[in-house]
Amino acid sequence: MSAAANKPAEIRRIAVIGGGAWGSALALTAARAGRDTVLWARDAETVAAVASGRGNPAYLPDVPFDARVAATTDLAEALDGADAALLVTPAQTTRAMGAAIAPLARSGLPVVLCAKGIERETGLLPAQVLAEAAPRCRAAILSGPSFAADVARGLPTAVTLAAEDGDMADALALALAGRQFRPYASTDPLGAQIGGALKNVLAIACGAVAGKGWGASALAALTARGFAELSRLGLTLGARPETLTGLSGLGDLVLTCSSAQSRNFAFGIALGEGRTVDELAATGKLAEGVHSAAVAVDLAARHEVEMPIAAAVADVLAGRLGVDDALERLMTRPLRRET
Numbered sequence: 001m002s003a004a005a006n007k008p009a010e011i012r013r014i015a016v017i018g019g020g021a022w023g024s025a026l027a028l029t030a031a032r033a034g035r036d037t038v039l040w041a042r043d044a045e046t047v048a049a050v051a052s053g054r055g056n057p058a059y060l061p062d063v064p065f066d067a068r069v070a071a072t073t074d075l076a077e078a079l080d081g082a083d084a085a086l087l088v089t090p091a092q093t094t095r096a097m098g099a100a101i102a103p104l105a106r107s108g109l110p111v112v113l114c115a116k117g118i119e120r121e122t123g124l125l126p127a128q129v130l131a132e133a134a135p136r137c138r139a140a141i142l143s144g145p146s147f148a149a150d151v152a153r154g155l156p157t158a159v160t161l162a163a164e165d166g167d168m169a170d171a172l173a174l175a176l177a178g179r180q181f182r183p184y185a186s187t188d189p190l191g192a193q194i195g196g197a198l199k200n201v202l203a204i205a206c207g208a209v210a211g212k213g214w215g216a217s218a219l220a221a222l223t224a225r226g227f228a229e230l231s232r233l234g235l236t237l238g239a240r241p242e243t244l245t246g247l248s249g250l251g252d253l254v255l256t257c258s259s260a261q262s263r264n265f266a267f268g269i270a271l272g273e274g275r276t277v278d279e280l281a282a283t284g285k286l287a288e289g290v291h292s293a294a295v296a297v298d299l300a301a302r303h304e305v306e307m308p309i310a311a312a313v314a315d316v317l318a319g320r321l322g323v324d325d326a327l328e329r330l331m332t333r334p335l336r337r338e339t
């Protein structure tokens with residue numbers, strides 16, 4: 001067989017599964033890139049608004065949709081004829097959504113996982129979950145510094161698009177690329193997932209520092225030590241250094257640990273200001289780090305990797321530690337060489 005015969009076919013039609021902020025922004029991105037794009041959402045009002053060109057008032061208010069995106073509540077219709085799917089529901093729904101996609105997807109369908117998290121019950125990353133739930137689909141990862149509202153408004157950014165199969169990563173990057181959206185293909189999906197999941201946990205810690213008013217020096221120090229944790233775990237699990245220092249690692253960590261536009265950072269700010277975890281959970285706003293913190297710490301412990309900042313976040317979220325005590329615990333750890 002010739003090399004050309006092994007190349008993935010051109011990606012013309014994209015199904016975006018998930019009608020929240022990021023799914024809508026990515027559907028717009030795909031449509032702007034010239035793909036025939038259909039958005040699946042479970043909420044009929046969202047589907048009606050997107051299909052009529054009004055955009056997504058629930059999740060992206062005031063963002064005009066400047067490209068044509070079809071929409072449906074019927075998953076089979078969304079996947080019919082799709083050359084690739086983007087799965088953009090919260091990380092803890094990956095298994096159920098994968099199982100729903102599995103019987104409807106053609107064999108070998110590329111499924112780009114866009115959620116950033118670790119499955120709570122198993123400690124598995126999204127691609128590992130998809131491999132169990134939809135084994136005939138092929139996983140790719142889209143991750144990097146990209147607030148949905150910015151991307152939907154057409155503000156520029158760059159992201160990592162990773163798959164074990166480099167040709168598939170290249171084809172997906174080409175299918176989504178535009179003047180304002182620049183995907184870099186990678187063959188390190190593991191590294192891309194670790195960066196995306198951990199930056200959310202670390203952003204909660206950074207937000208708490210901001211909410212406490214502990215100053216810009218503390219915030220920078222915590223971000224750097226957070227990156228050390230992320231890198232330690234990533235390297236131990238087999239991620240590549242250039243992925244961890246790249247867009248889906250350091251790039252997204254810097255964004256999320258410095259901007260109140262991040263829901264994880266905003267969650268941390270509110271904790272630092274004295275709101276309780278229960279109050280914040282009741283808002284229903286998604287902060288993926290809340291769901292991944294404890295399992296990330298367990299995963300690190302299983303591999304004998306120290307993650308004191310993530311552990312402090314997990315303890316604060318579980319009500320075992322206050323934010324002031326968490327700082328005290330981090331600052332009084334035994335002095336050590338910087339690694």
Ligand SMILES: NC(=O)C1=CN([C@@H]2O[C@H](COP(=O)(O)OP(=O)(O)OC[C@H]3O[C@@H](n4cnc5c(N)ncnc54)[C@H](OP(=O)(O)O)[C@@H]3O)[C@@H](O)[C@H]2O)C=CC1
Pocket residue numbers: 018019020021022023041042043059088089090091093096114115116117146147148149285286288
């Ligand atoms: N927002 C952002 O800037 C970015 C987000 N991400 C990641 O993308 C993922 C999704 O985030 P985002 O879109 O912002 O989240 P949102 O809270 O904006 O939207 C979540 C969407 O998922 C749907 N949903 C929730 N639970 C289920 C379920 N069990 N089955 C089917 N659909 C479900 C919701 O539907 P309903 O409205 O009906 O509840 C909603 O459409 C997260 O992992 C996040 O980390 C990544 C990069 C940027």
Ligand SMILES: O=C(CO)COP(=O)(O)O
Pocket residue numbers: 116144145146147148200203252255256261262263264265286287288
């Ligand atoms: O992942 C994101 C930006 O890259 C979005 O971060 P939040 O989920 O914290 O809003």
